[in-house]
Amino acid sequence: MRFVSSEIFPPVPTETARAARSVFGRSNFYLATGDQVNSLFSGIILEDPHGRIHKPSRSQAMLYLITIFQYVETLPDNSAADALRLRTDWKYALHLPLTYPGLSASSFCEFRKWLLSDRTGEQTLQTILTRLSEVMLVTGKPCFSLPSGDIVRKVCLLSRLAMVWDSIGEILGVLAGKQPEWLRTVNLPHWYERYGNHQKTINLVARDSELEALAQQIGADGDYLLKAISDAHDLALANLPEILGMKQIWKDQYVLGEGKISWRKDACAYCSSPIHEKGFNEKINRTGTERRSA
Structure with a gap:
């Protein structure tokens, strides 16, 4: 299944915006990303890895960005799961409410396994990286020096x-x-x-x-x-x-x-997920539910 993204992220929730802006300046990488997030995905065709995720556009977009955030900060999956659950700057970047409970760390691994097995997904990540480079220049962060596939393998x-x-x-x-x-x-x-x-x-x-x-x-x-x-x-x-x-x-x-x-040299190919695929999909589906309630 394919979904052409448009304005897939709703406005930043008011409480998230207030909390983030009280701590971080506009030049913060995550705030700048949140301000431009819909343009990063403009016109991109987002793939549904399993063909069963309900309205996967925002879910997929989040996972692409989380993979990039992990690379930028050299964060393994468990640390990234903590960041998604606890950090205001990440929630601003992803337009999430402060009460958002996060995703399982295994969701990130499952997504990377799909990325490395799907050429279209890897190309989509490369497009997002190219667009995000402009944000990185403005915020003083070095631009990405590796292609998308190498970035995914590094996070793995x-x-x-x-x-x-x-x-x-x-x-x-x-x-x-x-x-x-x-x-x-x-x-x-x-x-x-x-x-x-x-x-x-x-x-x-x-x-x-x-x-x-x-x-x-x-x-x-x-x-x-x-x-x-x-x-x-x-x-x-x-x-x-x-x-x-x-x-x-x-x-x-x-x-x-x-x-x-x-x-093993096979990135995340042999990782066993601690949750069944059904559980992974339920976790991802929850994002769509929370978008509607945010």
Whole structure:
């Protein structure tokens, strides 16, 4: 299904406009984007990835822009979901009410998977990037130096890396609480430095080669830990929800061959969504409902 966009975003809700303008100036990138948002999509044909989303135009437009915002700020999916839920500047850019509850982080991944499999969607993103470059010049931000496909793959890399890092950090925290003695027997010396400081974050602005090298190191740590759990022959340990979730993530994000684990190079192609496709569509449909009530 195709939809030609026109004025797909309603006016910025009054409370959102008042709150955003009291904090940010007109030269703020997100406020400038919100002021021009309908012109960014003028005449663009928006595709419905599943052919079942009710009035998808605004939903699709939001996801295109969120992908761009993630790239601009080097935000993985979970951080972007928080920004959409909490930040006034993002809500202004997307013409959302202050009470907008946000979208699931998995919605962003599902959208990128579609973008990378659909040439038309990728071309649409490129058109939006070109138009948005004028906004970036006015607000002092550097223009986009990568083509749309590379931008999508960069956001995939950030999100996938954050996911595996968060996963193993969470597992080690759970094991430290539930199986501290066992964890001491398998703990590797560098784990505390890499995962033990909860205030530490990944340097997501590093070069792709550095990010992929870190992903490889995390993969090896996770593979070692999962093998140690398997060798323990402890069903209660092996069936912890966090362990089962980590197994699925490692299956999605890594390839195991000839005793060596390797980071997948396929962007988000193998990511498993924690929600069913029906749930994804319901999340997207909610945007249209809230547009009418805003």
